[in-house]
Every structure is written in C-alpha cells, then in structure tokens.
Amino acid sequence: MNNSRLVYSTETGRMCPDCGKPKAKCSCQKKKKGKEAPQPFPQDGVVRIRREVKGRKGKTAIAIFGLPLEGQDLKDFAKYLKQKCGSGGSVKDGVIIIQGDHRETAAEAIKEKGYKVKLAGG
Template identity: 50%
Template sequence: MGLVYSTEKGRLCPDCGEAVCVCKNNPVRPLGDGVVRVGRETKGRKGAGVTTISGLPLDDTALAGVCTQLKKRCGTGGTVKDGIIEIQGDHRDRIVAELTTQGYRVKRVGG
C-alpha cells in the first residue's frame, strides 16, 4: 500500500498518488436524490435545442449505453458530457416514457 496522506499535499489519490487526481479512474459524482431529471436546453447552441437527462445513478460506461439506447429510440444524435446525457432535439415525452419503463423515477424540468 502506498502513501495515503502527506502533510505537504493532504489526501492523495490511491491510484496516481497525486493530491489532484490526474488518472481520473475514479470520477467522483455526487449522489443525487434518486430522481432522473429530463429537460430541454438551448443555451450556447445558437437556438438549437437538446434534451438533457441528469441524475442517472450510473458510471460512464453505463451512461454511454443508455445514451446509445435513447439515441436509437429517438432516431437522432447525442452525447454524454460530465455525467449528463444530451439528445439532439426535443424528445422529452419519449425519453420520460422510456426511462419510466426501465424503472427510474423521472421528472420533467423546465418549461
């Protein structure tokens, strides 16, 4: 077992040994309240809207799988950024229905 704490740097990452993790093998995502939120955003996209899905309690690999499934269901493109799935276009109703059938508690947010 390696160095865990240093008086000079504080708590260290167990994988890379740095105070600020550079290996990013252990992304720390805050635990949510158990509700998946589905909304729509246009900010910073020159008016083009995307449907955002946040609050899914999954790791990055599982989020990518859910994103692929939702993209196929909606017939459009999308991506995962910082733990938030973005699907191109306004598909809130379809995504809420799909995630509800998968057993998640889903809430529509925004207008």
C-alpha cells in the same frame, strides 16, 4: 505603493499569500480544502429531463441528469435513448445530451427501465 510581500524564501520555501506563513504550516489552505464542491445536480434518485437551447445557436436539445450510472453503463444507456428518440447526442460530465425536443419519448423510455422521471424546465 508597497510591493514587499514575501512570496518565496530560501529558508522556508513557498509562502501562503493569505496568511503569510510557509505553505507547510499554513492553516487557511486546509480550511479551504475542507469545503466540498456543491453537486451540479441533485442526487435524490429522480432522473430529470431538461430542455436546453442556450449555447446551442438556437438548436433545442434535452439534458438528462441524475441517472445512477457511470462510465460505460451511462454510454450504453445514452445509446439506447438515442435509438428510442431517433436522434443524435452525447454524454458529457455524467449528463446525457440528446439533440431535439424528445422529452416525452425519453421520459417513457427511462420509465420502462424502472427509473423515476421528472420533466424539468420549459
């Protein structure tokens, strides 16, 4: 087995493992950076409410995503929804998670605020 792949050189510095060129002159890393990461949920202006059980030890929760809010506005909206549903919840990565199956209640509360709502999942 030949383990002579050059990783670092005192003359050129770090080497790219894919093309073998110095990192500063590497063209394959620039191609990888050009690709954008896919969005975790569609940004089409429709708020989706999905029922989830997986990863929650059998407990049901709803995930609300697609809201055009960020930061404190999203947290305030989550607080409003938790009060309407009478349940706990949290905000993680731009998704509002509410404990229990309150899809209809949450959908009505979101419609009251003027957003277009779609129930997703079973």
